[in-house]
Amino acid sequence: MNCTSYSRSLLISLIFLGILFLTGCWSSNEIDKLSVYVGVALDTGKVTDIENKLEEQGGRYPKKDLMTSTIQILTPQAAGAANKGGQSKQKPYANISETGDSLFEMIREVSLRTDKPLIGHHLKVVVIGDDLARNNNIEHLLDFFFRDNDIRPSCLVFMSSGRAIETLKSKSPDDVPAFKIAGIADNQYRISKILPPMSLGKLKGEMQSGSSFLLQNVISANGEMKFAGAAVIQGKTKKLLGFLDEQQLNGVIWLTGKGKGGLVKSFDEMMGRLITYEIKSMKSTIHAYVDGNDISFRAVIKSEGRLIENWTAKGAPSKNKFLRRAEKAFEQEVEQMIDEVLKKTQKDMGVDVLGFGNRLRIEHPNTWEKVKRDWDKTFREATVKLEVKLSIEDYGAIIDSSIAAD
Amino acid sequence: MISTPKDRITTPQSAVILINYVLGTGILTLPRTAAQAVKTPDVWISVIIGGLLAMLAGIIMAKLSERYPEKTFYQYSRDIIGKWCGGFISLLIICYFFMASAFQVRSMTAVTDFFLLEGTPSSAIILCFMWVSLFVTVGGINPIARLFEIIFPITIIIFIVIASLSLRIFEVDHLRPVLGLGIMPVLKGVKATTLAFAGPEIMLLLLAFMKHPNKGVKVVVVGIGVTIVFYLVTIILVIGALSIEGVQAITWPTIDLMRSFEIEGLLFERFESLLLTIWIMQMFASYTITFYGAALGLAQLFNKNIHPFLYGLLPIIFIVSMIPKNVNDLFKFGDFIGNSAIYLFGGLPLLFLIISGLKERKA
Incomplete structure (x- = not known):
């Protein structure tokens, strides 16, 4: 009896001891003692005012002013106050800029300026400014992000044709610009001028394969941002080569068939009035042909959609004839966009940023092995044939007399 | 000592032990090592060939063990090639199991330290891991089998869930063309993929514990078959998402696959910790069985009780696991173990089988 009560009390005390040690907080950090950073903008080095003043007082360390990284931190206190309906003038985020050469060093330098060190688990977007990307290998700029264990490969990468820091500023007190950029990237189903998101993980593959590729361009004016075309990165140098405008990016999306929604705007050729086509689906099939040393491609683009705007009102001929004419007008529009981006x-x-090399790799692997080293150059000589077929399936909730009068 | 009736395991239990042993580090690194060797998207074909080779080796070992019911390799090797030679080979195999267990512990630490518990001293992780394992192995093969029976379904369910979630970043173009550059690249990858299937050697010991030792071949076929499916799904998903070029540059590609997407609206947004959970369980299983294999070998070699050997091996494994200084050393250590597995279990069992067959005919 005595013995069992003794062993029972021993067991109970062991359980309590176990609870004490099983909390599993060996190297824990309280979340409110950390700064969660959600966006990083990289620009050419331009020492900020505050940095200048700090350096004047002796806050210096050996470095080159190669780039300025702007780190966007969430400030949950401000966000919470705004949610409760308090008249918080404070924004839900704060930007800290550091100038230097090593990204990791810059991020750790922030720990000298704030009591809450940065953690990277929630980094959503990286925006690179065009000046920096034109003169520097992007693979080097992003190496830290690829390597770090906190930062996830799901983080998205963008380019800005202006200074990237501007894209991380917003006028509205409710928006966190980093989240907004990541959110706009999801709008592919609304408009065909957005590239499929390029995550760090996907980018690593592009870098390794050595092919040229596109990055979505984000611009900003007066604290308002916009997705505007795409940046062309050369595979060999991994540097920025130039930009495609919105219309050209639209051509890219059509050619690659990666669009999920959007529109084509055109004018009826007989009346010169505006007609608009809503994309329901889009499909692109590209085939590669090798004939001796000649490489050619044939792209067939098919789409189904709806006539969503029609200003031609009355006087149009019978319905199917009109629809054919409208389809033709849209097809020409798409062909023109693709021709322009190809040119x-x-x-x-x-450069080949349109995935032709990929088709050649799949359909003619042996030829690809021969030309892949200098593919961009070889691609210059390749001919591309185009066939676009758009079909209007319906014309919305209104039957125009012009369409239905057959 | 091992022939007490309660120390028997059923045929499904044996298959589960085999599967849990084979699935280990391979899940996380196989896509990279195989992609580096093959360099074309045909890696998955190499996986199938590698698996079939491992299955063949496993069948030979099961056939060999079948000839000596109730005896492990450590015991019957003496009958085949004499006391001293048999003892020597047994010692090599003990060393193999022992090194393998040190390797499992160390790679488990390397990954947890990088992705899960940064800052926690690795000795703290290793010690917990080893003590729990000791607790299981002291009970003998039956508790081990029952523990593995719990681990196995959890692994399967979580694996299916996270694998299907990762389909959203899958691109079929990354897996094409099939055999674009012929069969040669595929064959170059066979060695790397066969190494990932190291594990059938456990059949040399396991058969002695089975209720129906004549089902050994079936265990090998089912066990390796399931792991082929596991590895195949993993490698197809990883390469489909990260491309053959990308995979070659990533240290732990399967974890990066899980880190490459976030899903909003579900209970969790991130799934790498689930993958790490099942992977750690698999590492625990592999470690436990190799640890037990080594201790059992020593016990049978010296004809003593297994317990002192279990306790005695513990600190030695800990020290050996600490020898690799960096990740490169760790991978080299892994390659070394893989290569020794090929020498020990690729040819030897067949030789033993032939010798024992000849002896029988003479007698």
Whole structure:
């Protein structure tokens, strides 16, 4: 009896001891003692005012002013106050800029300026300014992000044709710009001028394969941002080569068939009035043909959609005839966009960012092995044939007399 | 000592032990090592070939053990090639199991320290891991089998869930063309993939504990078959998402696959910790069985009770696991173990099988 009560009390005390040690907080950090950073903007080095003043007082360390990284931190206190309906003038985020050469060093330098060190688990976007990307290898700039164990490969990468720091500023007190950029990237189903998001993980593959590729361009004016076209990165140098505008990016999306929604705007050729096509689906099939040393491609683009705007009102001929004519007008519009982007990338810039090399790799692997080293150059000479087929399936909730009068 | 009736395991239990042993480090690194060797998207074919080779080796070992019911390799090797030679080979195999267990512990620490518990001293992680394992192995093969029976379904369910979630970043173009550059690249990868299937050697010991030792071949076929599916799904998903070029540059590609997407609206947004959970359980299983294999070998070699050997091996494994100085050393250590597995279990069992067959005919 005595013995069992003794062993029972021993057991109970052991359990309590166990609870004490099982909390599993060996190297824990309280979340409110940390700064969660959600966005990083990289620009050419331009020492900020505050940094200048700090350096004057002796806050210096050996470095080159290669780039300025702006780190966007969430300030939950401010966000919470705003949620409760308090008249908080404070924004839900704060930007800290550091100038230097090593990204890791800059991030750790922040720990000298704030009591809450940075943690990278929630980094959502990285924006690179065009000046920096034109003169520096992007793979080097992003190496830290690829390597770090906190930062996830799901973080998205963007380019800005202005200074990247501007894209992390917003006028509205409710927005966190980093979240907004990541959110806009999800709007592919609304408009065909957004590239499929490029995550760090996907980017690593692009870097390794050595092919040229596109990054979404984000611009900002007066604290308002916009997705505007795409940046062309050359595979060989991993540097920024130039930009495609919105219309050209639209051509890219059509050619690659990566769009999930959007529109085509055109004018009826007989009346010169505006007609608009809503994209329901889009499909692109590209085939590669090798004939001796000649490489050619044939792209067939098919789409189904709806006539969503029609200003031609009355006087139009019978319905199917009109629809054919409208389809033709839209097809021409799409062909024109694709021709333009082909001319710009293939002839002017001399790079393949449209996935033709990928098709050649899949369909003619042996030829690809021969040409892949200098593919951008070989691609310049390749011919691309185009076939676009758009079909209007319906015309919305209104039957125009012009369409239905058959 | 081992022939007490309660120390028997059923056929499904044996298959589960085999599966849990084979699935280990391979899940996290196989996509990279195989992609580096093959360099074309045909890696998955190498995985199938590698798996079939391992299955063949496993069948030979099961056939060999079948000839000596109720005896482990440590015991019957003496009958085949004599006391001293058999003892020597047994010692090599003990060393193999022992090194393998040190390797499992160390790679488990390397990954947890990087992705999960940064800052926690590795000795703290290793010691917990080893003590729990000791607790299981002291009970003998039956508790081990029952523990593995719990681990196995959890692994399967979580694996299926996270694998299907990762389909959202899957691109079929990354897996094409099939055999674009012929069969040669595929064959170059076979060695790397066969190494990932190291594990059938456990059949040399396991058969002695089975209720129906004549089902050994079936255990090997089912066990390796399941792991082939596991590895195949993993490698197809990883390469489909990260591309053959990307995979070659990533240290732990399967974890990066899980880190490459976030899902909003579900209970969790991030799934790498789930993958790490099942992976750590698999590492625990592999460690436990190799640890037990080594201790059992020593016990049978010296004809003593297994307990002192279990306790005695513990600190030695800990020290050996601390020898690799960096990740490169760790991978080299892994390669070394893999290579010794090929020498020890690729040819030897067949030789033993032939010798024992000849002896039988003479007698």
